[in-house]
Amino acid sequence: MPDHKPLLGCVADDFTGATDLASMLVRNGMRAVQLIGVPGGDTPVPEADAIIVALKSRTSPVAEAVAQSTAALRWLREAGCQQFFFKYCSTFDSTDEGNIGPVADALLRELGDDFALACPAFPANGRSVYQGHLFVGTRLLNESGMEHHPLTPMRDADLVRVLGRQTEGKVGLVPTARVQAGVAAMREAMAALRTEGHRYAIVDAVSDSDLRVIGEAAAEHRLLTGGSGIAMGLPENFRRQGLLPTRGEAGELPAVEGPAAVLAGSCSRATLAQIAAARESLEVLELDVLATPEAGALTQQALDWAATRLATQPIVIAASAPPEKVAALQEKLGRDAAGALVEEVLAGVAEALVGRGVRRLVVAGGETSGAVVSRLGVRQLRIGAEIDPGVPWTLAEGHGEEILLALKSGNFGGRDFFREAFRKLP
Ligand SMILES: Nc1ncnc2c1ncn2[C@@H]1O[C@H](COP(=O)(O)OP(=O)(O)OP(=O)(O)O)[C@@H](O)[C@H]1O
Ligand SMILES: O=C(O)[C@@H](O)C(=O)CO
Numbered sequence: 001m002p003d004h005k006p007l008l009g010c011v012a013d014d015f016t017g018a019t020d021l022a023s024m025l026v027r028n029g030m031r032a033v034q035l036i037g038v039p040g041g042d043t044p045v046p047e048a049d050a051i052i053v054a055l056k057s058r059t060s061p062v063a064e065a066v067a068q069s070t071a072a073l074r075w076l077r078e079a080g081c082q083q084f085f086f087k088y089c090s091t092f093d094s095t096d097e098g099n100i101g102p103v104a105d106a107l108l109r110e111l112g113d114d115f116a117l118a119c120p121a122f123p124a125n126g127r128s129v130y131q132g133h134l135f136v137g138t139r140l141l142n143e144s145g146m147e148h149h150p151l152t153p154m155r156d157a158d159l160v161r162v163l164g165r166q167t168e169g170k171v172g173l174v175p176t177a178r179v180q181a182g183v184a185a186m187r188e189a190m191a192a193l194r195t196e197g198h199r200y201a202i203v204d205a206v207s208d209s210d211l212r213v214i215g216e217a218a219a220e221h222r223l224l225t226g227g228s229g230i231a232m233g234l235p236e237n238f239r240r241q242g243l244l245p246t247r248g249e250a251g252e253l254p255a256v257e258g259p260a261a262v263l264a265g266s267c268s269r270a271t272l273a274q275i276a277a278a279r280e281s282l283e284v285l286e287l288d289v290l291a292t293p294e295a296g297a298l299t300q301q302a303l304d305w306a307a308t309r310l311a312t313q314p315i316v317i318a319a320s321a322p323p324e325k326v327a328a329l330q331e332k333l334g335r336d337a338a339g340a341l342v343e344e345v346l347a348g349v350a351e352a353l354v355g356r357g358v359r360r361l362v363v364a365g366g367e368t369s370g371a372v373v374s375r376l377g378v379r380q381l382r383i384g385a386e387i388d389p390g391v392p393w394t395l396a397e398g399h400g401e402e403i404l405l406a407l408k409s410g411n412f413g414g415r416d417f418f419r420e421a422f423r424k425l426p
Contacts, residue, residue: 008050009076009251011069011107012087013099014366015373016409017228020056020390021087022383024228025050028235029247034381034394036373038071045079046380049235049244054381056101056370056388058093059339061149061416065099066106073110085223089366090120090127090227091141091411092134092159093152094166101166104200104225111222115194117174119162119214121205122229124389125412128206132160132173136411145269145411148323150330151339151367159202168198176204179213186217200225208232214248223408228390247297253384253395253426256404258359259310262418263346264318265368266410267326273319274364283309285343290329295341299348306349310356314422317349320364343371351375353401362406362421369407381405387421388413 008030012018015036022032033046035053045051053072057065073084086107094100100118108116121129126137134157136144141157156162164171178189186203193201205211208229215233217223224234238244242386262278264271278284285305287298302317309315319342321329329338350361350372363369373396381394384404396403406421414420 001063001193004045004047005080006045006048007081008083008085008234009047009073009079009081010050010052010087011059011072011076011090011105012052012054013054013065014089015054015369016407017087017089018052018381018408019392019394020230020409020412021085021228022050022052023386023390023392024231025235026383026392029387030235030244031247034383036379038068038379039075043075049238050078051076052087056367056374057099057332058089059347059367060099061100063232066102068340070102070106070110083224084230086223086225087228088120088225090122090125090229090386091136091144091146091154092120093149093154093161094162095152095314096165098166100225101163103231104228105167105169107223108199113222114188114227115199116202116221116223117190117201117214117218118159118225119203119205119230120227120388122227122409123205123207123211127227127229129159129199129202130206131175131204132202133157134159134359134377148326149337150267150326159245163202167199168244169192170304171200171202172196173391174201174203179204179210183213183217186213186252195345205229207320224390253382253393253404254402255426256359256402258357260314260360260422261306261310261358262314262316262362262364263350263352263368263372264316264320264364265342265346266365267320268410270411270413271320271364272322273415274413274417275320277415283312283418285316287317287319287320289319289342290325290332293329293333293341295344295348295386298345299352302345303352306353310358316418319346337368343368345378354401359401360422360425361405362408362418364408365410373405373407374403375405378405384426385424387424388417395426
């Protein structure tokens with residue numbers, strides 16, 4: 001057993017989500033380390049207060065997502081963690097089959113527990129939950145652009161219903177009024193739902209103060225499920241118990257020299273706008289995947305284009321496309337094959353760019369980040385300062401070379417994110 005024990009063990013269903021959560025914990029005074037993939041039995045337990053295992057399980061077959069998540073949880077328990085967190089997307093990305101419901105069910109079973117809250121709210125990034133309905137900015141989830149997501153189109157904003165379709169457990173609601181009545185009222189509301197036989201409580205949250213109430217009310221929960229927002233209040237629970245010293249924000253990373261690049265595979269509205277903005281100040285290549293649906297040719301095209309530009313300035317290579325183009329490619333190849341083709345191309349480009357000396361890399365999109373980080377053979381990420389809420393610079397460890405990576409969730413970041421990222425390098 002390790003002589004230092006982590007407190008919080010987290011399983012994230014994608015890589016950008018994992019850095020988002022790690023960043024939230026770091027900002028609130030926990031030392032956090034992100035591990036890539038299910039750790040093996042011989043993986044040393046990092047010296048950290050929180051460990052986040054990043055999986056690429058959001059869109060994998062249900063059985064695979066359940067098996068990997070359960071294996072990650074077992075490792076985290078063995079490492080000594082006391083409380084557990086299942087991190088999914090702040091836009092609740094999933095399908096009627098899963099994977100949020102089945103994975104949460106399996107984690108509860110593994111912990112011998114029968115109740116967990118579910119809350120994807122992240123007001124700093126415009127995600128709020130009101131009367132169980134998820135809003136992105138001022139729009140309901142199903143009118144936010146997420147209804148066009150290439151892999152997990154979200155066509156229902158009622159999370160009680162959405163989660164209800166993914167689990168045989170009963171799903172209830174803790175509404176805003178209960179949350180805003182404070183920690184004791186919220187605990188009562190959750191206890192009542194549990195007594196009535198509910199397995200999950202969707203919890204409303206529209207502000208950071210709601211998130212802190214939720215964090216405190218769940219201090220004794222073995223498992224929390226949600227976006228990074230509800231992790232905001234967790235470090236304080238451990239401090240209150242005397243288990244966590246008061247620390248300032250952690251997160252100093254070394255400067256790393258070398259050419260810089262952005263690889264974008266997210267087709268979210270935010271990423272599409274960021275690519276458009278990047279055209280004003282950076283060199284941008286937009287791959288036409290529909291015209292050339294062939295991985296080798298697209299990769300070569302990107303590398304030829306990059307060759308003459310890389311030495312002088314940050315470059316942006318994007319496969320991202322608006323909904324009608326995504327739909328056309330999916331019609332041609334099938335949904336999963338279309339996604340896999342683009343991921344293969346961007347992972348191949350990343351590998352070749354790093355081979356050519358790139359050491360500062362921004363990747364847009366969770367699935368895309370999963371493909372890139374896995375191809376680079378990165379095992380662990382140290383978390384640095386945030387560029388925008390939920391998107392920190394990180395230092396990739398285990399690759400051999402030091403590489404700075406920023407894994408941007410599709411919908412996160414301001415319009416000028418790509419330029420800002422290189423202005424805010426460690
Ligand atoms: N032109 C395209 N046509 C079809 N699919 C595409 C195209 N470009 C990218 N994709 C696929 O769309 C998916 C986008 O998912 P990804 O998780 O990377 O972004 P996101 O969902 O916006 O980000 P996040 O998960 O961080 O919110 C990937 O599988 C990617 O390969
Ligand atoms: O919660 C979010 O929106 C992000 O951390 C994420 O999971 C994107 O894939």
